[in-house]
Every structure is written in structure tokens, then in C-alpha cells.
Amino acid sequence: MAQTISLKTECGSASDESALAKAVAGVIAAGRAAAFRHWVPATSGNFSVRIDADTIAITRSGVDKGNLQLADILIQPLAVPLLPGSSAEAELHTALYRQRPDLGAIFHVHSPAATVLSRLAAPEGRLLLTGWELQKALSGVRTHEAIVEIPVFANDQDISALSGRVDARLAEPGGDAIVAPGYLLAGHGLYAWGATEAEAARHLEALETLFEFELSYRRFTP
Amino acid sequence: MAQTISLKTECGSASDESALAKAVAGVIAAGRAAAFRHWVPATSGNFSVRIDADTIAITRSGVDKGNLQLADILIQPLAVPLLPGSSAEAELHTALYRQRPDLGAIFHVHSPAATVLSRLAAPEGRLLLTGWELQKALSGVRTHEAIVEIPVFANDQDISALSGRVDARLAEPGGDAIVAPGYLLAGHGLYAWGATEAEAARHLEALETLFEFELSYRRFTP
Amino acid sequence: MAQTISLKTECGSASDESALAKAVAGVIAAGRAAAFRHWVPATSGNFSVRIDADTIAITRSGVDKGNLQLADILIQPLAVPLLPGSSAEAELHTALYRQRPDLGAIFHVHSPAATVLSRLAAPEGRLLLTGWELQKALSGVRTHEAIVEIPVFANDQDISALSGRVDARLAEPGGDAIVAPGYLLAGHGLYAWGATEAEAARHLEALETLFEFELSYRRFTP
Amino acid sequence: MAQTISLKTECGSASDESALAKAVAGVIAAGRAAAFRHWVPATSGNFSVRIDADTIAITRSGVDKGNLQLADILIQPLAVPLLPGSSAEAELHTALYRQRPDLGAIFHVHSPAATVLSRLAAPEGRLLLTGWELQKALSGVRTHEAIVEIPVFANDQDISALSGRVDARLAEPGGDAIVAPGYLLAGHGLYAWGATEAEAARHLEALETLFEFELSYRRFTP
Numbered sequence: 001m002a003q004t005i006s007l008k009t010e011c012g013s014a015s016d017e018s019a020l021a022k023a024v025a026g027v028i029a030a031g032r033a034a035a036f037r038h039w040v041p042a043t044s045g046n047f048s049v050r051i052d053a054d055t056i057a058i059t060r061s062g063v064d065k066g067n068l069q070l071a072d073i074l075i076q077p078l079a080v081p082l083l084p085g086s087s088a089e090a091e092l093h094t095a096l097y098r099q100r101p102d103l104g105a106i107f108h109v110h111s112p113a114a115t116v117l118s119r120l121a122a123p124e125g126r127l128l129l130t131g132w133e134l135q136k137a138l139s140g141v142r143t144h145e146a147i148v149e150i151p152v153f154a155n156d157q158d159i160s161a162l163s164g165r166v167d168a169r170l171a172e173p174g175g176d177a178i179v180a181p182g183y184l185l186a187g188h189g190l191y192a193w194g195a196t197e198a199e200a201a202r203h204l205e206a207l208e209t210l211f212e213f214e215l216s217y218r219r220f221t222p
Numbered sequence: 223m224a225q226t227i228s229l230k231t232e233c234g235s236a237s238d239e240s241a242l243a244k245a246v247a248g249v250i251a252a253g254r255a256a257a258f259r260h261w262v263p264a265t266s267g268n269f270s271v272r273i274d275a276d277t278i279a280i281t282r283s284g285v286d287k288g289n290l291q292l293a294d295i296l297i298q299p300l301a302v303p304l305l306p307g308s309s310a311e312a313e314l315h316t317a318l319y320r321q322r323p324d325l326g327a328i329f330h331v332h333s334p335a336a337t338v339l340s341r342l343a344a345p346e347g348r349l350l351l352t353g354w355e356l357q358k359a360l361s362g363v364r365t366h367e368a369i370v371e372i373p374v375f376a377n378d379q380d381i382s383a384l385s386g387r388v389d390a391r392l393a394e395p396g397g398d399a400i401v402a403p404g405y406l407l408a409g410h411g412l413y414a415w416g417a418t419e420a421e422a423a424r425h426l427e428a429l430e431t432l433f434e435f436e437l438s439y440r441r442f443t444p
Numbered sequence: 445m446a447q448t449i450s451l452k453t454e455c456g457s458a459s460d461e462s463a464l465a466k467a468v469a470g471v472i473a474a475g476r477a478a479a480f481r482h483w484v485p486a487t488s489g490n491f492s493v494r495i496d497a498d499t500i501a502i503t504r505s506g507v508d509k510g511n512l513q514l515a516d517i518l519i520q521p522l523a524v525p526l527l528p529g530s531s532a533e534a535e536l537h538t539a540l541y542r543q544r545p546d547l548g549a550i551f552h553v554h555s556p557a558a559t560v561l562s563r564l565a566a567p568e569g570r571l572l573l574t575g576w577e578l579q580k581a582l583s584g585v586r587t588h589e590a591i592v593e594i595p596v597f598a599n600d601q602d603i604s605a606l607s608g609r610v611d612a613r614l615a616e617p618g619g620d621a622i623v624a625p626g627y628l629l630a631g632h633g634l635y636a637w638g639a640t641e642a643e644a645a646r647h648l649e650a651l652e653t654l655f656e657f658e659l660s661y662r663r664f665t666p
Numbered sequence: 667m668a669q670t671i672s673l674k675t676e677c678g679s680a681s682d683e684s685a686l687a688k689a690v691a692g693v694i695a696a697g698r699a700a701a702f703r704h705w706v707p708a709t710s711g712n713f714s715v716r717i718d719a720d721t722i723a724i725t726r727s728g729v730d731k732g733n734l735q736l737a738d739i740l741i742q743p744l745a746v747p748l749l750p751g752s753s754a755e756a757e758l759h760t761a762l763y764r765q766r767p768d769l770g771a772i773f774h775v776h777s778p779a780a781t782v783l784s785r786l787a788a789p790e791g792r793l794l795l796t797g798w799e800l801q802k803a804l805s806g807v808r809t810h811e812a813i814v815e816i817p818v819f820a821n822d823q824d825i826s827a828l829s830g831r832v833d834a835r836l837a838e839p840g841g842d843a844i845v846a847p848g849y850l851l852a853g854h855g856l857y858a859w860g861a862t863e864a865e866a867a868r869h870l871e872a873l874e875t876l877f878e879f880e881l882s883y884r885r886f887t888p
Contacts, residue, residue: 041356041427041428041431042359042424042427042428042431043359044355044359110355110356112431112434112435115435116435116438116442119439120439120442131785131821131852131853132853133710133776133821133853133855134707134708134776134781137707137708137709137710143823144854155353155355155366185355186353187353187366188355188366189355202708202709205707205708206707206708209707209776209778212778213778213781213782216782216881217786218442219441219442219885220782220884221786260653263578263581263649263650263653264581264646264647264649264650265646266577266578266581332577332578332653334656334657334660337576337657338661338664341575341661342664342665377575377577377588379587379588409575409576409577409588410576410577410578437660440664441664485871485872485875486803486869486871486872486875487803488799488800488803554799554800556875556878556879556882559798559800559879560882560883560886563797563883564883564886564887599797599799599810601808601809601811629799631797631799631810632798632799632810633799659882662886663885
């Protein structure tokens with residue numbers, strides 16, 4: 001039971017208990033909000049919140065994200081292999097937390113506009129958005145005239161290989177576009193993050209809504 | 223009143239009362255969840271859960287699936303003709319339970335993406351899906367690269383004839399595709415099942431969501 | 445205040461109080477259900493239930509259908525002019541109740557699929573549906589192979605003239621098609637009815653859902 | 667803290683406390699209703715209600731409109747510069763209240779149909795609607811045959827310049843069309859208003875629903 005959440009954490013002194021409890025509560029709230037929107041159908045999706053520099057709270061594999069219990073959440077140190085019960089995709093979370101110490105939360109969903117648009121944009125390896133005021137809900141975007149780039153990766157069941165490609169791509173400079181706080185896996189869904197749970201939730205909602213706008217708009221534009 | 227649910231079951235010693243009560247609760251929960259999604263409009267749809275090898279709990283004909291009462295559920299032995307008050311389509315349930323002892327629950331809905339796509343796919347007699355990560359929510363599917371086949375049958379008011387065609391088709395080998403835990407009736411809706419109520423519910427949500435993705439994707443692809 | 449509902453009804457001995465209370469409760473429930481689906485936006489729509497051969501309960505003009513109060517409901521005798529506070533469209537209700545003694549409830553909504561499809565079908569003066577199992581939720585329809593005809597009328601601010609055209613059309617024989625328990629006003633919305641409140645609600649949900657199916661299907665068929 | 671709401675208002679004797687409390691409650695209710703419809707994603711949108719001739723209550727920048735607290739609402743005198751914590755777009759509210767003493771409430775949302783249609787209509791600088799009964803929910807529109815004009819402005823991060831263009835345009839005579847109680851910012855969203863909070867809410871719902879109808883209808887018409 002060491003990997004399940006308990007108020008008697010075994011993660012060491014670096015994580016105080018209130019940070020752990022706050023992170024677990026953040027995971028539960030994010031899962032419930034996404035389930036309410038039908039963005040995590042059929043136990044899909046996963047959600048993590050950083051506890052401290054070395055540890056995250058993350059959903060276990062195969063659980064209903066709309067009704068998360070304490071036992072559905074793992075306390076995963078970033079420096080060790082994935083704990084038993086982990087989703088294979090947890091590696092996408094841990095690798096990104098290691099690369100980006102500024103990230104406080106990562107949320108992954110199978111929302112409909114993201115999933116469909118990810119496939120349409122897959123051949124180009126990226127999706128470019130511009131002209132939407134809502135872009136400004138993304139950290140670092142100041143105007144609707146900015147070009148926002150969302151990287152799109154081919155889906156892969158080899159998560160280590162995929163994680164390597166994601167990390168390499170996210171380390172590249174963005175060029176003229178502003179790189180969004182999230183990426184798409186083709187035919188799979190959206191990863192979005194933020195410095196805090198609130199920012200990750202805002203980025204998630206902003207991106208899925210922008211994708212809805214874009215999909216609807218494309219039905220009328222050649 | 224013998225065919226209505228009662229805690230003093232008349233189904234014989236093979237069904238203990240807790241299995242019966244659990245099955246009835248499963249039917250009620252499945253109906254409510256489907257109604258919440260508007261997948262059983264106008265009293266359509268039907269839901270069954272296996273009690274034991276010989277008996278199922280199944281919704282009566284013409285009742286509101288979002289507010290099922292005990293009297294709306296029949297305890298149907300698999301070896302006898304349909305009880306008074308049954309839906310004609312109950313035969314599709316009983317025949318499938320007899321053929322597939324591994325099935326624990328069968329849910330039928332008139333969800334929009336399933337209903338529309340069933341008509342579009344009817345001429346080919348099957349719908350093929352590939353490239354969606356969510357496919358992996360279907361039992362036996364391990365990769366988005368798998369081809370998932372959903373059989374599509376012409377609708378028929380002669381349920382016995384239809385049931386025979388369904389049973390014959392589901393007994394066929396799947397070929398290169400993985401046959402989904404469900405099928406479509408053209409212009410009618412979706413049947414989905416699982417070993418347990420939870421698995422049937424997961425399959426139902428996964429299939430309808432995959433159909434939504436597919437319908438939306440097809441609007442942009444020739 | 446004579447026209448507002450009160451448990452001390454002034455409608456005379458023909459309406460007993462329990463019939464009146466039941467009708468008022470039916471109007472309130474129907475309004476709430478439609479508002480929950482966003483089918484009566486911006487105080488649109490109206491709902492009536494028959495109290496007895498000579499009297500109906502009907503929503504007052506311009507009220508929020510999702511939160512109906514007793515004062516929002518008029519007790520309208522069928523033999524007298526519309527009471528103060530009536531919607532102009534109340535005449536479509538009273539005329540139909542007079543023509544059809546079998547009708548127990550009439551519900552009118554501005555639901556999206558009905559409203560859009562009504563305009564697309566307006567040039568032909570009718571909408572024909574076939575091939576949907578859900579058609580069977582309409583009273584008198586026994587098979588998905590039936591052709592269901594929904595009359596479509598040009599919208600008109602002269603409700604008396606419109607009511608006359610509706611009554612004349614509904615008195616015509618249906619030909620090969622089965623005439624639905626409802627009609628469309630082009631660019632306006634749907635009227636649906638039934639012998640009871642439950643049947644009217646079932647017809648309303650069945651028709652709007654059929655229209656959703658049909659609209660989605662037409663996007664893929666020439 | 668002078669700019670945050672308090673029952674001990676510092677706005678002077680012109681605003682009595684019950685008018686202030688009513689306006690604040692109106693802002694909170696409008697935000698919650700819009701959030702429920704997903705019209706204010708990712709903390710977008712803003713809502714104001716007039717307290718008296720000289721003062722409004724308006725949402726602070728960057729707050730969740732679905733869960734507004736007293737501290738999220740500013741009491742903004744119309745004659746002074748925007749208070750600290752204001753959204754830049756608050757100027758669109760204050761300028762319009764100064765120009766139109768008859769306005770009691772202004773609501774701004776990023777609803778999907780408005781946002782997408784605003785971009786499609788941007789080249790013409792206006793959107794014309796006709797043929798919808800629901801148009802009559804807009805103040806001053808008496809028939810579905812009326813042509814309703816919704817001005818469409820290019821989006822601009824220079825809110826003062828944008829506000830000037832809006833005020834100039836809204837002061838123009840409407841010509842043959844009836845000018846709607848609202849306007850669109852291209853790729854941004856909808857502003858709608860009314861003499862009271864209830865009227866502004868009705869106009870907002872009517873306009874977004876009309877835009878949904880129009881978008882759906884345009885998919886089938888060349």
C-alpha cells in the first residue's frame with residue numbers, strides 16, 4: 001500500500017502533509033470537472049498535481065475520473081520507476097515534471113474537439129490558431145493576433161519513445177508562434193498544464209474551447 | 223405479478239437474493255446514466271443484467287429508463303418465453319446471454335452518433351474504426367492501430383429473425399479486425415455488453431464516444 | 445385575478461379541483477423539462493394541459509418556462525376569447541383542443557433541430573421521415589418502415605389565419621404517410637400533443653430527437 | 667479596498683444600499699447562468715448591472731464567472747477612470763452606460779455560436795438575421811419578417827479605440843433593419859444588454875440561440 005495516498009505519507013520530509021493533501025484534492029477536483037464535461041469517457045484520461053520538487057500525485061490506471069477515491073491516486077516520486085498500478089502514460093507526466101520545474105499540474109483528456117482536430121492536424125505535426133480572443137487565456141498570449149502553436153504528435157503505444165519525442169520538441173524554440181501550454185496526440189487527446197492547478201484547468205478549458213471554435217469555423221471555410 | 227421483481231424471488235435456489243438485488247440495482251443505475259446523456263429518448267432503449275447462469279433482470283417495455291422503479295424490471299429466466307410486459311427486443315438479450323455465458327450485462331440505447339452512423343454504415347454491413355486511442359477501452363483492444371469492427375444489421379420488426387442473424391454473425395470469426403463488444407441496428411441504435419455491469423457501461427460510453435469522434439472526423443475527410 | 449389559477453377555481457362545477465391541480469402540475473413539469481433541454485429559450489414556447497372537455501390550463505405570455513409559478517398559468521375556457529395575459533399563440537392550442545376532443549396536452553417549443561429543419565422543409569410544406577426505429581415512439585407508428593409526415597406551415601403573425609390553416613390541414617386524410625402528432629412552423633418551432641401529458645412529452649422528445657438524427661444524417665447524404 | 671463591494675458603500679448617497687445589493691446579486695446570477703452554459707470559458711466574459719445613474723457593479727478581471735464572490739465585483743463610478751483590478755474591457759461597459767441612460771445591464775460572453783459566426787460575418791461588418799420567430803424575444807422586434815442587424819466589429823486590444831468605434835456605430839440610424847440590443851466582436855464574442863437584468867439575460871439567450879440556429883441552417887444553404 002506504500003504507493004497509495006495516506007495522510008501518513010512515506011514520501012519523506014520534503015513533502016509536508018498539507019502540500020500532499022492539497023495536491024490530492026486538486027487531482028480529485030480536476031477529474032470531476034473533466035468528467036462533468038464528458039472529456040474522460042470510459043475511464044480515459046489522467047491527472048497529476050505536483051506535491052514538491054520531487055513528487056507528484058497522479059491518478060492510477062483505469063479508474064473513473066469522475067468519482068476519484070483516495071485509493072485511486074498514487075504518490076509518485078519523480079526519480080523512481082512508475083509504481084505498480086500506474087497508467088503507462090504516467091511517464092508523460094513524470095518526464096515533463098522533471099524537464100519543467102515550473103509546472104504544478106498536468107491534465108490529460110480525450111475531449112471531442114481536441115481528439116478530432118488532432119487527427120486533422122497530424123500530417124502537419126502542429127496546429128496553428130490565430131484570431132481568437134480566448135487565446136489570451138493561455139499564459140504568455142497577449143493578443144488575438146498572436147499565432148499559437150499546439151504541437152501534434154503521432155500516437156504511439158511505446159510511451160518511452162513518445163515521451164522522448166515530446167520532451168525534445170518542447171525544448172525547441174517556438175519561432176514566430178507562441179507555443180501553447182499543451183500538446184495533442186493524434187486520435188488520442190490533449191495534454192495541458194500550468195504552474196498551478198487553477199492555471200492548468202484554465203488552459204485545459206481554453207484549449208478545448210478554442211478547438212471547438214476552430215472545428216466549427218473550419219466547416220465554413222475552405 | 224410473478225414476473226416482477228420482489229425481494230422474495232420466485233426464481234428458485236440458483237439465484238440468491240443478493241445477486242438478484244445487485245442485478246436490479248445495476249439495471250436501474252444503467253438506465254439512469256443513459257437517460258442523463260439523452261441516449262434513451264421517449265422511453266426507448268432497454269437494459270439487462272445477468273443474475274445467474276439461467277436468469278436475467280431486464281427492463282419492461284415502454285418505461286422511462288431515467289426513473290426506473292422495481293415494478294419496471296422483469297426477472298426473466300433464459301429458458302422460457304418472454305414474460306408478459308416484455309419488450310419485443312428482450313429476445314435479443316436472452317438469445318445473446320444463452321450464446322455467451324461470459325456476458326454479465328447488455329445495454330441498448332438510441333444514442334445519436336450510433337443511430338446516425340448505423341445508417342451511414344448499413345450498406346457495408348459493418349463499421350470499421352481505427353486510429354483512436356479510446357478504442358483501447360474496448361476489451362481485447364491493445365492499440366490504436368487495431369481495426370475494430372462493429373457489425374451493422376438492417377433493422378427488422380421481426381425480432382426472432384433479427385436475433386438469428388445477430389447470433390450467426392457474432393459466431394463468425396473476426397478476421398483481421400477485432401470484433402467490438404457491441405453491434406449497431408441501422409437507424410435504430412447500439413447494443414453493447416460486458417462481463418460485468420461496469421464493463422458494459424465502459425463499452426457503451428467508449429463506443430458512443432468513438433462514434434461521435436468518427437462522425438465529426440468524417441465531416442472533414444472525403 | 446379570475447384568470448389565474450387558484451385552488452378555489454371559478455371555472456364551474458365541470459372542473460373538479462383535482463383535475464385542475466393535476467393539469468397545472470402537468471404544465472409546470474412540462475415547462476421545466478423543456479427548459480432543462482434549452483428548448484424554450486428567452487421565455488419562448490407555451491404549454492397547455494386539458495382540465496376537462498371545456499377548459500385548459502395554459503402558460504401566460506412571456507414567462508420563464510423553467511420556473512413556472514401558479515400565477516404564470518391561466519385557466520382558459522375553450523368557448524370564450526383568450527383571457528388577458530394570454531400569448532397570442534394560445535389560439536393555436538384552443539382551436540386544436542376544440543377540434544380534437546381526444547387531446548389532453550399540447551406542448552410548443554423552439555428546440556434547435558425542429559427550428560432549423562422546419563425552415564429547410566418549408567418549401568415542400570411537409571417533412572417526411574422514414575427508417576428510424578424511434579418513429580415507433582409516435583402513437584400509431586408500428587415500424588421503422590412507415591413514412592411519417594410532419595406538416596410544415598409558413599410562420600404567420602396573424603395567429604387566427606394560421607390556426608385556420610392548421611385546422612384545415614390536420615383534418616385532411618394522411619395518404620400513404622402516417623401524420624405525426626405534431627407540426628412545424630417554419631423558422632419558429634414545434635407543436636406536439638398527446639392524449640395525456642406523458643404521451644405529449646414522449647411525442648415531443650421523440651420528434652425533436654428524430655429531427656436531430658435527420659439533420660445530422662443529411663449532412664452526409666446528398 | 668474601496669473599490670470592492672461592501673454593504674457600507676462609499677459611493678455616496680445617490681446609491682442606496684438596496685440598489686447596490688440588487689445589482690451585485692444580478693451580476694452574480696448572470697455569471698452563474700452563463701458559466702452553466704459554458705459561455706464564459708477559462709475566466710472569460712464580464713458582467714455589469716447599473717446601480718444608479720452614475721455607478722455600476724461589474725466583474726473584476728480574471729475571475730471565475732461561475733462562482734463569483736463579493737470580492738470579485740467592483741463598484742465603478744461612470745465618471746472616473748477604471749478602478750484597479752478592472753478588466754480592460756470594462757471600458758466597453760462604462761462608455762455604453764454613459765451613452766445609453768436607458769441601459770440597466772450589459773453581459774459579455776464567449777459563447778460558441780456567437781464567436782464562430784462573428785468571424786464569418788466580420789468581412790461585412792454586420793450580421794443580418796431574418797425569418798426566425800425567436801427574433802421577437804429582442805426588444806422592439808414584432809415579427810419574424812423583420813431584418814435584425816447585429817453590428818460586427820474587428821477585434822482590437824486597444825479598448826479605447828474599439829469603444830469609440832462601437833459608440834459611433836451604435837449612434838447611427840439603423841436603416842431598414844432593426845439594430846439588435848447587442849453586438850459582436852470578431853473572433854471574440856457577444857455583448858448584449860437590456861433595460862433590466864432580466865431583459866439583458868433574455869436578449870443574451872435569444873441572440874446566442876439565434877446564432878446557433880443560423881450556423882446550423884447555413885450548413886445546408888449555399
